[in-house]
Amino acid sequence: MNRLGGFLVRHSKLALFGFISLILLSSVWGFQSFGQLKAGGYENPYSDSTKVMDILTETYEESTPEVVIVVDFEDGVDAESSATSTNNLVEELRDVSGVDSVDSYYSLGRPASLISDDGNATYVFVDVKDDVTQATVAAGIADKFSGQYETAQVYVAGFATVTASINSVIEHDLARTEAIAVPLTIVLLVFVFGSLMASGLPLLVGGLAIIGSFFFVWVSTQFTDTSVFALNLITGLGLGLGIDYALLMVNRFREERASGKSVADATIRTVESAGRTVLFSGLTVAIVLASLFFFPQYFLKSFALGGVVVVLLSVAAALIALPAMLNLMGDRVNKWRIIKRDLTPKESGAWGNIARFVMKRPVSVLLVATLALGGLASLSVNAQFGQVDDRILPQSEPAAIASNVIRDRFTAKEGSPIEIILEGASDQQVEQYVLDLSALDHIVSVRSSVGFAADGAMLPQFGPGIETYANGDYQRVTAIHDIDSRSPEGVAITDAIRAIDTSDFEVLVGGSAAVYTDSQRGIEEQLPNALIWIVVSTLVLLFLFTGSVLLPIKAVLLNILSLGATIGFITWGFLDGSIRWLVGDFYVTGNIDTSSTVLIAVVAFGLSMDYELFLLSRIKEQHDAGASTEDSVANGLQRSGRIITAAALVLAFSFGAFATSGVTIMKALGLGIAFAILVDATIVRALLVPALMKLFGKANWWAPKWMKAIYKKVGLDH
Structure with a gap:
């Protein structure tokens, strides 16, 4: 980091304008990605239902209209x-x-x-x-x-119509959100940074990261399906991290200048200290977001791609473009001041006083805060999880009205049949299977929409309204039901069909209900892998940053508690529409979207770690300088508390603006992440962290000798 800082001081113009030019060049392709993004991506591409879809397309030359x-x-x-x-x-x-x-x-x-x-x-x-x-x-x-x-x-x-409607609504939502959020965010930034000149720096970092990310999205669209919703995460996270990292770097630069260092030395020291925190924070957030790659749906994979790319580009912009700009600007970073008081961080103040207040009564504070968050988390006990459909649209949208007509007026769900492919079954086995299938509850009829065998001859009818048709190695059955495919009843009927005894031949069950079932199961099956990845990688990275065994465990447990409260809040607000008074009307399905909940949890966990590192970096700096645990925590919170709170407020506002969207999952995403950020920056960082660190005392920094040896050798704090 020292060498990087020295290079940036010597070649500031080259680093700044070279980085900007590279981003602008990439935008030539990046902005072309918008028309190639899709609104779907909830299906599990490795499931039986997808195999059925492929067989119908390739063998029967059919597809869902x-x-x-x-x-x-x-x-x-x-x-x-x-x-x-x-x-x-x-x-x-x-x-x-x-x-x-x-x-x-x-x-x-x-x-x-x-x-x-x-x-x-x-x-x-x-x-x-x-x-x-x-x-x-x-x-x-x-x-x-x-x-x-x-x-x-x-x-x-129909699917394409709903996709077009979602794309249109999101496009208008983004324009409206930006028209509202960007001017107000700029006003907030002016007060947070204290001067007009400094308030433009997060827009520089965030803007470069966002525009650069569009290029990687475009690359993704050339090889695979990519979700349009990734744009929302890129814009929200890019602006948010730009604010976080710029605020951290600018505050440190001001601090170093106030200590008497030259502009060049202050820039180098800023890169060494705050830059190291930015680097490690970005790595942690990116690794957490990379857990979304575990899930099979391209909806979540798209968020993984967009999230990882925008985080890494935010780090690059904060470590290359921003220090170069600071070195070129010098004290002009404070030009056109709005706040007349000294902008240099204070040694004592409200945040230090809060920390000392908490550490005088750690058990009481810990108990009250934990009960409060636990009470919120308990609201998620009765949550029902599902997948989104056309009902995420505003109910005034023509596509939503049309879909509701189908849902309300057609008992037989002809537009969402159960498609079944049999392989290796004799005519007698097919006959028995079809009769077993027709006997299940909610099956209205069993038939085929093709009607010819491979040799062109009609196959025999195996019962009233029941037909099967062969094509090569396959025989096909189509069942019409009378339930909502994308519901718990859809899962139940899929499981019932798959439970029919077919030990002598292979059966693949597809159709809307099976697609919904397989999508839910795909998330459930991969969730443990994603959790293991997040927990293990976070523990390892935080150990390399702190050299402590206890602090990483504490951070993970507090984040889990905070996420539980967030999911409880989302459940309360969206399960039965309790939050409509705040975010506007939306269709209440009685379910919480599984994919959105996973996304909220992962993004919130990553951002929480962002603030954890901001705080721990200053606490550890004080501890390494010889301060006691109590003084380290108080001084560390005093130095970082304003940064964390200010960044959290602006970031929560940026994501909270998504709650004005007409698309329900964007309402939940924006409100959920905003809530998680505010809880983390207040209750967790200001109350729970000081209380626990006071109780742990010297154990905060303990690690066995062999781990200490690893830390001294490869720890990223050196």
């Missing part, structure tokens, strides 16, 4: 005028650029399962070509055909 249209008639679906209107609609849809094929209730033989419960509405299914942007085509269809069409009222739903 990207656009599902409901046509609603006053005279009922069997009226001649209804058939005429639908056929006219179908012909116009076939002429839409990007549409591959169109089928309707009438062209499919008028099956009863395609009629609404009141007999007035039916379906039109639109397949979109693979070589076009399906969401764009779907959005065009929705814009053109939604509303009155001849004798019908038309509602446009």
